[in-house]
Amino acid sequence: GQQVMQIPQYQHVQEGEDFTTYCNSSTTLSNIQWYKQRPGGHPVFLIQLVKSGEVKKQKRLTFQFGEAKKNSSLHITATQTTDVGTYFCAGSWTTDSWGKLQFGAGTQVVVTP
Amino acid sequence: SQTIHQWPATLVQPVGSPLSLECTVEGTSNPNLYWYRQAAGRGLQLLFYSVGIGQISSEVPQNLSASRPQDRQFILSSKKLLLSDSGFYLCAWLMNTEAFFGQGTRLTVV
16 A cells, blocks of 8 residues: 655654655655654644755755655754654645555654753 | 544553454544554554444554444454564544544553
């Protein structure tokens, strides 16, 4: 079935450093979303990308959707301890509102002060 | 405003016992509802989704079942729990492709 692959699974980052997590689909996505789950919490929506080549920024977070709409990335600059958590991408292959959302395995981020 | 409620927050059940987790949504009608499971330190596995009353689609064969008796109610059940059913169960409501999650139920089967 359709699924999204996310790498890396774990990311240890020194505070102040940058890092990127990647998400890939073997087939063209309708849209892709990113969620953050703090330890012990539930996933919370961050952003949605719909257009080919789209780039969106939220403060230190930069989200990108590939030209072919098969991959996406999340880049965090100047990592802070508040960035700790697991970041998930979630893909949808249909524009219909009933479309399923398939989550990647997530990137668990640990920040070292 | 729309909200999603899920309970209980934590649950410890013996192997072989039944399970019933409930999820309700307020402030909307005919929502698309989902059950996900997250094993410890793992990603989100889609278990079931429902686009309306009595309409359930299963993503993976397993020991669990789901029902949608009312428009804004989604129930996850099991007749006999297995150790492998332990995990963090999340109900989600999809609005315009964005998922809103309940607080989750942390299930430990002992």
